[in-house]
Amino acid sequence: MDLTAVRTFVTAVDAEQFQEAAVALSITPQAVSKRIAALETDLGVRLFHRTARGARLTIDGQAFLPHARTLLRAEERAAASVRPGSRALRVDVIGRRLSVAGLLRGFHRAHPDVELDVVTLLDSDAAVAAILSGTIDATFRAVTMPGRRLPDGIESTPVLDEPLRLFTGPAHEFAPAPTVALGRLAGRRIWMPGNRPGTEWAAYYDALATEFGFTIDPIGPDFGIEHLLDTIADSATLATFVSEQTPLVWPAGHDLRLIPLRDPTPVYPHSLLWRADNQHPALIALRAHLVATRPTRPDGEIWTPAWARRSGPPR
Template sequence: MELDLGAVRAFVAVAEDRHFGDAAVRLGLSQQAISKRVAKLEAELGTSLFHRTRAGTDLTVDGELFLGYARALLGLADQATGLLLNRRRALRVDVLGTRLSTTELVRKFHEANEDVAIDIVTSNGLRSARTTLPGGQVDAAFARVVGELGEAIEHTLAHLDHMQVIVGRGHRFARRRRIRLAELAGTTAWMPNNGGDSEWADYYREFSREFDVEIDVSGPNFGFEHLLDVVGNSDDRLSFVGEGVRVPWHPDIVRIPLVDPTPVFPHSLLWYRHNRHPALPRLIEHVRRGYVPYDPGRHWLPEPDRPAG
């Protein structure tokens, strides 16, 4: 048997006020509605909870026994709903990596919405988002969308990060203000963090086939700072970063934009369609409002990422 909490609440109000009319006023209901709820509860329990007196209404023996449990039941229900409805739980956003442009997007959102508490989460991208979004571990996530996500996960393009070359000061490209993409044909880019089946590894495989640039994923991957040290101390190594990536200052590293066309990495914002966090629609709107669309005359995207039409 499942008790109707509305009926239990009506019973407690009548028990405390000792009058159906006063209980109805307290709960903002009609006296008839209160009477129906109590009658329903008595029918479910198979006993009478009240009896009429000259002074009003009094509890039966069973009513006295039930009152303490009814109060406890309502207290737990109110505590549980209040925990979710009244507390200001932070909006949990998976930015993939704190050095990426996605973190800057969230920072700008927070500047415009200082009342929204935010928890920043990092992960392994789309592989994590497929489970953490429906599971409620995060409210939103940034990733490049590859393959089907299922009907429960929605997404919108958030940012196209312009790709740049990084080289050491002794590299032949080091004094260039920009590099035409065709000039990279036949070169090798060292990217030890681009192995496996991640969406960014897939992006650079598409890039490699399109522009005849070999991607060397040999490692081990000792982190971004180590990559900068190796590239900075080399006369022939190069690597790629997004324009929005926060690269630590390094005395021997040069960043050079790519042009004609500029490869752009597509970051999308993903969310679970049944997520009810009150700040999530504001984040989605902020991202959509700031998105600068793909320009086929200036940009390059892998075929699957290009807008239809």
């Protein structure tokens, strides 16, 4: 259907005269008549009764009018979806409770006028594929996994090196400690039921466990954070890792402990990934905001997997 003719029809209805519609559209009254006549031919019905005093809608014109308005609104939404500065910025945050979601919330507070569409994708392969296809504009990920490199056309910049903490219940052997040396975890079990094989975070924790001699135990269903809090609180042997900026709230009776890890401090390296040719203004603003507000690395010796270690300043 010719949307120019549909727009002319709606303008003529709103203006109530073809002459006024012509003025609004900056065309001649004859052009208005021709467009509407072509639309009537296309639809096979008369939309207006023409009289010496003007034109009024037929019953078919009245029936078509709300659909014509819907067509024009759809056209505007379609154009806005790709118009620079008007399309919502689509960003993958892995999990809405994690620190990277906090980074995005910080950007939103600094730029409340930017429309955001926040999504959660399972793993880095899915996220990178979504960037390449244009489904999303950016993702927060740890890059790169062992034996892999980012595809051509994908850019990245580090945005947060987040320290891990040991998370235990009050009866755990490390519960009284103000800090725990990472090497003291050797031979022990760290329970992580959400550690899905094939994800970049599973690769990170596998590398950490291999280097420091402990075991990552993914056994057991992942019933969510509340179940994990209850289980850790009741156990004298189970412990898990929680990143420093992950917001957690638990009942006072749980008496859970978040213990800093030292010598070295394991940090999870978050980066922002995007397609190099994506010039969305909000993406440019997001990158600038994250670089300007990037926290400094924690003091002392730190650890990241060899495949995630960076050299030089962030791009």
